[in-house]
Amino acid sequence: MQIEPITFRDTSCIRIQAEGATALVALHGAQVLSWTPADGRERLFLSERAVFDGRAAIRGGIPVIFPQFGERGPLQKHGFARSREWRFEGAEGDEAVFALAGDGRDAGWPHSFRARLRIGLTATRLTVALEIENTGAAPLAFTAALHTYLRVDDIAQAAIEGLQGCDYEDSANGGTLHRQHDYEVTFEGETDRIYNDVVAPLALIDGDRSLAIEQDGFGDAVVWNPGEHLCARIADLAPDDWRRFACVEAGQVLQAAVLAPGERWSGSQTLE
Numbered sequence: 648m649q650i651e652p653i654t655f656r657d658t659s660c661i662r663i664q665a666e667g668a669t670a671l672v673a674l675h676g677a678q679v680l681s682w683t684p685a686d687g688r689e690r691l692f693l694s695e696r697a698v699f700d701g702r703a704a705i706r707g708g709i710p711v712i713f714p715q716f717g718e719r720g721p722l723q724k725h726g727f728a729r730s731r732e733w734r735f736e737g738a739e740g741d742e743a744v745f746a747l748a749g750d751g752r753d754a755g756w757p758h759s760f761r762a763r764l765r766i767g768l769t770a771t772r773l774t775v776a777l778e779i780e781n782t783g784a785a786p787l788a789f790t791a792a793l794h795t796y797l798r799v800d801d802i803a804q805a806a807i808e809g810l811q812g813c814d815y816e817d818s819a820n821g822g823t824l825h826r827q828h829d830y831e832v833t834f835e836g837e838t839d840r841i842y843n844d845v846v847a848p849l850a851l852i853d854g855d856r857s858l859a860i861e862q863d864g865f866g867d868a869v870v871w872n873p874g875e876h877l878c879a880r881i882a883d884l885a886p887d888d889w890r891r892f893a894c895v896e897a898g899q900v901l902q903a904a905v906l907a908p909g910e911r912w913s914g915s916q917t918l919e
């Protein structure tokens with residue numbers, strides 16, 4: 648694994664290369680911005696209108712959502728980890744490691760924690776693992792996700808497999824509860840669903856291509872595409888961008904993780 652600090656859009660990043668594959672990770676949010684396996688084809692979506700001002704969350708790649716998913720609590724939407732500067736800790740074995748430690752007091756979350764993001768890269772595979780440790784003296788609870796923006800050629804030809812039989816909360820329709828009966832999840836209009844108890848590997852079908860998505864430790868999977876109308880209201884997306892990505896997020900959302908002092912949690916997502 649070769650590691651090199653570089654600047655991309657005025658933002659400090661770490662470029663990781665291994666076996667002909669490349670990943671680019673911004674220190675802002677420890678956010679993977681780009682992943683190109685050895686075949687040279689970019690697999691992640693990064694908005695051309697993404698804001699790189701050192702404060703805002705970056706639209707695209709793999710934002711780290713912690714310690715609150717969405718607006719399911721009193722904190723800022725999707726928590727503060729995606730808009731903080733993480734530290735690059737170096738390579739550990741065949742992984743690049745990023746860390747964010749301290750407390751969330753200034754963001755309204757009075758807990759001490761240590762978060763680590765471990766990124767592994769091979770010719771064909773990207774693994775992103777999030778570890779949370781409670782470094783305080785009282786228990787803490789959090790929700791989290793790896794909010795992966797997967798690039799597609801055409802959302803009309805895209806589908807997610809592997810969710811059949813799972814129950815989901817439909818956030819685009821008032822949080823109503825449903826069961827996934829169809830083999831595939833396809834995208835018509837705004838799609839915003841939190842699938843529970845996801846165990847099987849998922850696959851993103853993009854025309855005649857397929858990407859395998861596995862998760863470990865995370866109980867839920869979130870599937871999100873804003874559709875045309877919501878996309879038009881999101882300032883850091885171009886009007887047509889909803890056609891170009893599907894978010895498949897490994898999440899711990901419906902049930903918060905609770906850590907006693909000194910305890911650790913970890914969850915990962917692997918794309919291949």
Ligand SMILES: O=P(O)(O)OC[C@H]1O[C@@H](O)[C@H](O)[C@@H](O)[C@@H]1O
Pocket residue numbers: 704717724725794818839840869871896
């Ligand atoms: O615009 P944000 O804050 O990055 O959020 C994007 C989307 O993230 C998804 O994870 C949520 O399920 C959606 O409800 C949300 O709109």
